[in-house]
Structures are given as C-alpha cells and as structure tokens.
Amino acid sequence: MSVTGAPELDQPVRPRPAATTAPALDTPAIVPALLIGIIAFIIVRGLAPLDPTNILWLDERDRAMHTLGWWWFAMAPWGWPPGASPLNGLELANSVALSDSLPLFAFPFKLIAGWLPERFQYWGYWELLCFILQSLFAVLIAHQLKLSRPMALIAAMFCVFQPAFLMRLDVHMALAGHWTILAAVWLYLRRPTPLWAWPLLLATVSAIHGYLLVMVFALWGASFLSRPWQGELRPLRTLAELGLGSFGIAVVLWSAGIFMVGSMQSYGFGLFRMNLMGPINPAFFQFIVPGVPVNRFEWEGVNYVGLGIFALTAVVLFTLRPANLAPLLRPRLLPLVLVAVGLALFSLSHRVALGSIELFELPLPQWLVNTLTVFRSSGRMFWPLGYLIVFALLTLLSRQLRSTPALLVACLALALQLGDLQRGIRALNIGPDRTGTTWRTTLTSPAWDALAPHYQRVRSLPVENENWNWRELSWFAVTHKLPTDAVYLGRMDPSALRAAREVGDTAMRDGSFDRGAIYGVDSASARRILPLLGPDDVLAPIDGLILFAPGGKPILDAAGISLSPFVAVLP
Template sequence: MQEKINNIINKNYKLLLFLICSCFFLLSTSYKILNPEFIDYLSPGDMETHWLGWLYFKDTPFFQFPLLANYSYGLENWSGTLIHTDSLPLMALIFRPFSAYLPNLFQYFGIWIYLCFLLQGFSSFYLMNLLLKDKVKSLLASCFFIIAPIFLWRLWGHYSLLAQGVILIAFYLYFLNDTKTRTWGYLLLFSALINAYLTGMIMLIFACYLLKINLSFKEFVIKFFKMILLLIGFMWVLGVFQTGTSFMAGGYGLYRMNINALINPTGDHWSTLLPELPSADYDHDGFAFLGVGVIILFILSASLFIKNRKHLTIKKEYVILLCLGLFCFIFALSDNITLGSKIIFSYETPYIFKVFTKTFRSSARFIWIPHYLIIICGLYLLNKYTSKKGFVIIALSLLLLQIYDSRKAFVHFAMKHSSPTEYWSGAVVNEKGLVRTKPLLENQPFKNKIWNKVTSKYNKFTYVIPKNRPGDYFEIAFLAARNKIQINFGYFARYSKKNEKIEKERLVYEINKGIFDKNAAYFFWNEELFNIAKLTKGEYDLIDEIDGYKILLPGFYDKK
C-alpha cells in the first residue's frame, strides 16, 4: 500500500504540488483577486501607489528609453520609473503590449500573488528534492516554505516581496555542482525586474557559490564584477538612474530586525500557542517568526545533530552558508541593536559600507536568508537521522501544528483580500479623515459636478507644493489616472531632492508672478501660496475650495 502511494506521488508530484500551492493560496487570500477588475483590496496602503504606477505606465510609448520610464507620474522633476513606485516591472512589461485591450482599471497583482505561491512551492520542492532525493519527502517539505510566516507576512501589501522563491532558486543553484555563470545572470536580471532587495540577496548567494567552487582570487573578482557590471547596465536600460534619482537613501538602522524576531509572533495573528514578545518601533520589516512547527523542527534536528556529531563530516559548502547566514543576521540587526522594546547597543557604520547600507536601507529583510537556511537545515538533518517513515510522521505532525498555530493569519489575510471593505471598515484612509466604508470607486471625495469639467479641460494636475507622498495624494492621483491626466507629485521609493527643490522654487516664483499653466489644474495644500494665488490669478481663473480641496483653475471661465 505504501509503495503504491509512493508511486502515485512520484508520477503526479507536479500536479499535487500545483494543487497544494493553489489550496494555500485560496486559504490565505481569495479567488476574487484573480479578477483583473477587482481593485478594492489594493487600497489603502502602499499597494495603491504600486497600482498607480501601472495605471500611468500602460499609456507610455511602447518603445522608449529608459524602458520603464513613467513620465506622466511626476513630470519633469519628480518622474522616475516603475522601479521607483515598486509597480512590479516584470508584470507591467508582460501586460504593456496589450494595454489597449485591457480594462482601464486593470490590475495584475492578484495574478502575481498566485504566481508567487506557485514559485514558492515549486522552487522549494526542487531545492529540497536535490537535498533529500525523495519526492514524497520533498513534497511535504515544500509545504513549510509555502506557509512560512515570513512569506505570508508580505500579504500585508509589498507584493513584489512575495517572490521569495527566487532566493530558493538561488540556493538550488548553489547546491548544483555544475551551475553555469550565465544561469546566475539570468536569475539576477529576472530578480531585478521584481525587487532590488531580492537581487541583493541573490548576489550574496552567488558570491558564496563562487567561493564554493574554489576559484582563484583573480577569477573570483573577475566573475563577480562582471555580474555587477551586467546588473548596472541592465538597471541603466530600465531607468533606475533616471532624472538623477539616487538609489541610495537614509533609513539604515531604523528599518531593522529585533534580536527576538525569529521567535516573536509580532501581532495577534501569527501564533495561537506563543505569546507576543516586546518589540521596538520600526521593527515590522524584520518580522521573521519561524512558527511553532519550525521552531520544534529546528530544536529536534539540532538535538539529533549534536547526538551524532562525531559521525558527521562538515562540508565546506555548509560552512560558507553558515557564514552567509551569520552575516545576513548581523546586517539585518543594523547598527542599532534592539532586544525587545529597547536599543541595547549602537555603533557607527564605517563610511566604506555606506553604499550598501543606503542602498539596502531596510536591512531587516536580509533575515530571509538565515530564516530559510534554518528551515532547509532542519529538514535536511531530520532526513539524515530518521527513516523515511519517521521523517514523514514527524514532518507531517509539525506541519499540521504550524498550520494550526498560524490559523488566525490565514483568516486575517483571507478577509483582507476577499472582503476589503469590511476589513477596512472604520479605518481612516488619509489625513483628510476619509474613512473606508465603501468600495474604492465609491469612496472618492470628488462629489461636485465641477470635477467632470476639470478632468475634461485640463491635462495636468499640479500639486502646490509637491512633496513625496502628500497625505491626500492618492485620491487626486487616482482621479488623474482614471482620466489620463499627468501629475507633478506621487509616492516614490527613491527621488531626487535636488529636483524637488527646483520644482518648489519654480512654483513659488510662478505663483507670486501670476504665471499659471493654462493646461494645469492646481491643488494647494500650502495656505500661504493659496492666498497669494487669490491675488495673482487671472480674470477668468477660478479659485475656490471644493469638496475640501483648495484649487485654482486657469482659464476656467469663458472670455466674454
């Protein structure tokens, strides 16, 4: 009977894995998000600006340079690329050729989430099958990766960071004995179209691979820097360096990991069995709770390892990964070491490392590498010191325990993605006090009929004075995007402060002189400049406060 079951699994493992990934996807989200016109789950939060980036990009020229330029979202002094709005460039490039045939408010993030579940499942299966050499065990092992809290946590909204399966692919390539350098290149370029943090982590694993294969120092340097140059060239084509936008920014030491992160079920969703431990402000990006099942797995496997350590030969490739895990753990802690709610130690990062700390300012995310190494190590050691039957019984028991322990998280995220209106009911969406009580399109503040004329008469919205992510930016930007109107503001992960200053000085000068763009509708949050505009406006200009927005509409009234 057991042999028959094994044969069925061995013949149909791909189908079974597909079904497992699909079941966990539905358990954690909702089939609704696969509908490209279902948009309510994208707001409020960072996802709304990721989606806005796509709404503007779909109307850009098909052939352009840089490839991901998004001029209408930010205009001269603010515009970046889809990378700067974290709008999943990979998916945008896939759907861009068909944009003329897509719904105006098309979203691809639901499809992406499903693909990430499949990526997580299949990449972890092939990785573990390489190590365990048993499809039944590997199928069971892959489930630990699919429901890893560190993976599911990204359902909060940074959907590009759900593609953690590419890290598992990198580990797979690491353990292969004959991986070609160009295969690493393909993986790195692929990850660059998703998120730079994934690229950075894969680059570290690639460096470890080069150490593993016993290259000379000269060969190591040549291969490593060839890959760096390839990435820089690719990012230049994509437009990462457009308009002088720096890929470096502050935040290192703030967006850090807490020492207790691996055992701390932060929030009230991640563990039924363990209590939440104290944490410090801004530790959220360092969420790395292993789950009760994996914690027990690691303790059990470590005990078996210690018991049998005399009979074990530790290979060089494992030592390299151990060093990688320790390095990433320390980097994730940053230069402000926190334990619980207190900073227990701080130090000054040497200047030579600033290029890394400013590029990867949210260093907490690098805990993903140690986190996945713990799962891999636990499963590998369990397999080494137990029989197949013992492995299956123990792993299955711990998996069920992990699912039970995380059940609140499944319910929480399922509600967020299936019933977002109910989920966000009563939540304040922006600083104007807009509350989410209705679907996204019905929850907009523009009630006056005058907006119909505004969106038909003007092709630009000018925010006075623009800044990165003004509090009410989404509602104005969303109105503009629905009507293909350019905007001089937005929300950008990176932007040029020099260009910000230029735009501010230009607007202040023009408003004081009464120089208004006849094609632009002006939205004021600066009270002083609004009062000046009342004095400098033209005879046929409208200046008023409508639906809570202070606006100036040049040439709104017809000349007599």
C-alpha cells in the first residue's frame, strides 16, 4: 500500500521485492515503539529516577544547577514574567529557563508545588518521556520512508541508543529532548502537515532548551524551502504558519524569562566545537573502538555514531548502486539534507581541528565571534545530521537488499551498536550508590545549622557565576530557604554581574557588608575582610571553605560552638 507523503520513494530502483514494499505499511508500529522506549529507559537508567524523592543522583555538576533552579523557582512566588526566579541569585537572579530547569515541566509542577514533597524532582519522568518519544518519532519517520515495521523498530532502537542522546542524560538533562529533532524531521516528511503542527512543536521546544529550538527552527526553515519545489507553497497558509510559529516562540520564551538578561552572549565559541573526529571518537563510550585525544573542551562535540553505524555504512557502500542515491537527493529531501549539513558545518566552528591538530581558523570579525558565543557549544549542532545518517543507511540497506538479508544485517549492526556502547550504558544506570533523599555535602559542622535561622541570605565572595563554592552554598541555602547569590546559571546578565562585583569589592574596602547575610569566601577575600572584622563577627575556616558571619559570634557562643579564627597567611 502506498504511503501518502513520500512519492519519490514509491518506486524501487529494482523490481524485485524488498523491505520497502512490505504490505503492512498502512499504520506505524506505535505500540512496539512505546514499549521500546520504556524498556530502553529501564535498561539505561533503571527505575530509581522515577521516585520523585530520589535526588541523590542529581547532586553534581550541571544536574545540580538544573535541579536547584527548579527548587528555587518552586519556592518563589509567581512573578512577571511567570518564569522569573528571584531567589536564585539575588541581584544576579534571572529565570527558570536560564538555569536550564525545563520550563515545560517546571511551570505545571509549580502550580501544584504545595502538594508535592519538598525536594520533588521531575527529571526521571522527563527522561522516561524522552526515551518514549525518541522511539515513537523514529518509528513515524521510518513509516514516512516506507521502511518495513521490523526495520522501523530497528531504527527506533538505533535512535534511543544514539550516543549523542545518551550523553545528555547525566549532564544537560533538558538537552535530552532529542525527540524534538526527530519530531521536526517527521513533520518535514509528513504531507499534508496541519497548520498548527509546526507552531505547536516550536512552542514546545521553546520551553525545553534554546539549542534544540535553533535546530528545530532550522528544520522548519528547510520545510519552507522544500515547498515551492513541490508546488505546495500557499502564500496565505505560509504567512499564517510563520505568524503562529513566531508568536508561539516569542510568547513561550518571554514567559520562561529568557529575555531577563541584558545579553545572551557568553564565551568559548571555537572551544566547545565538534572535532572532525567527533563522529568516530567514542570518548565516554570507549569500549571496542579506541578513543582519540582531543581538546578538553570538545566533549560537547563528541557525536560518536557507534560501531553498528560503522558496520551499516560498510555494507551500504559495498552494495551501493548510484541510482539508489537519487531518491534521497530529490527536491523534496534536498533542503532537509542541506540544512542538516549546514548545521554540522557550524558545529565545527571557525576553528577546525582534526584530533589534536588545529587545521585552520577562518578569520571572522570580533563582533561576529562575540555574537556566535550565544551558541558557544556549536558541537551540538551535528545532532540532526547524525539522525539523518541512521535513516539514510537503513533506507538504502532496505532498497539494496531483499527483506530478509536487509533485516539480518540491520539486526547484526544493532547488536554491534549495543555491545559497543555497553560501558557507557552501565555508567548511566542509577544504582544504589546514587539513590537517596538528600545530597552529599561538605558543610557538616553544626555551626551552619546554628547560624542559618538568624540570617536572611547566603552570599559568596568573590561574586562569580559558578564560583568554586556555589554548589555547597546553594544546597545549604535551599535547604534553609535562604536566597543566595552563590549560583551557577546558564546565562547571567553581565551588567548585573559587574554591579554585584562592585558591591562586593566596595564592602571589602569599607566594611559595608550585608549584615543579614552569611558568607562563604575564598582566602584572598578573607584576607581583605580580616582588618574590617567587628568583635561579634566570625571569620573562620570550616568544612573546606571560609565562613564569614557578621554578628555571628554571640549566636555560636549561645550554641556552645567554638571555631578557630581565620589566620592570614602570606600568599
């Protein structure tokens, strides 16, 4: 049976039966796809993340930033815009979106926060949803490409065990929403597409993560490029779709608070890139294929495709007939391919490297480099092409071999893929050592609990984004319901940061400290504070940092706690 939306793939190059002509193509294998997503999640992550009070696995690095951002947002009263999060950063505060705390989940859960456990986490449910939708949209894409149901399910397996997707689960959890890329590819292939479909996807991805929005937006643009070639460009409908899509993006980004910073510029464009070895360098997943030394910042561009994809590539190239490539490069698909390739080229940045060798640097004006730092982690932009490679290989395999041999080769390649990734998969499992209802912390002295009820804020000196002590101080602050400027945020208003630094520097010159705040300071700041201490002030090394508590000595004396005072040591 012919499938609407893929006319150029209706006629096989060779007349003999192949996997693409299987008769049971009227409906995609949705239920098996959902089961694949659920089972894959359990294999990779286990069931522990689905306990909403299990937070121990979230206590490190970026996972801590995302989770703290949600807790602060849930704790704060609703603001304007709704995504404002004033407790997370004090003068540096911005929004739930800029701590990458997944507004798509943060907004609805904040509505019922009063009925939730105090340390509720939704990240396990988000990741389960990502696995399910990753598998579902893979099957829907395969259906549009007229792959047989077994081959479609193999495509789903390759997508849920895509290394670039798996790598995000323990790092940038909102970026695990790779299913939005697959949804965009499916909408591109689907004909006809309802007027509301692209605007809905764009609004949804706007509530997930900015990098994913850029990729989906680019694929949306590719769909517009393809329409004139197909005689499908209807001006009024196009204007309506453009208006709805743009409006949806703007409203969601504003609501999430993405515009609360004066500038989205950052640093590091050309560092967090993809190396030319990125697709073949296993890095975190190194097990069978050896790793390749690269720049330490290039982990963002590790886009390993896996040993199974290598095997599929070899078989497809060995059996390739040039005529089989033509349907994949016809006008309907060409804009999709060109946009994905363009994003992949951008992932290399203007500084191109092969392994540890810097090949060349494209001269760019400094203003442009500064602008591009908004998307400093350019290495992520390879993701759409990575998925297109999977579907292109399975489509070519199905066209070049008969059904049974094609399915056998695909199964063997999938087995290779899973075997090759087992080291990484094991490391991603949330076992007993990462299960608990609290976080590990170095702040174990009873002095912290004694002081906390007498202060209204927690501060850090020097004032920085992702200061060395941010994680310990933020955990202490959130557990005692004290707002803090010891934070880690994805983007921070540079003018606010400069102003906060000036206030901190002034205080260390003239003693105008925030008397309602308890401070965590470094040794250089402590040396500056020491001459300004009053008789009731506390400045003491404790639990790996230096505590400064204005007026804190009587509180500690009343609690029977004695701390050794800070003694300046010449640097």
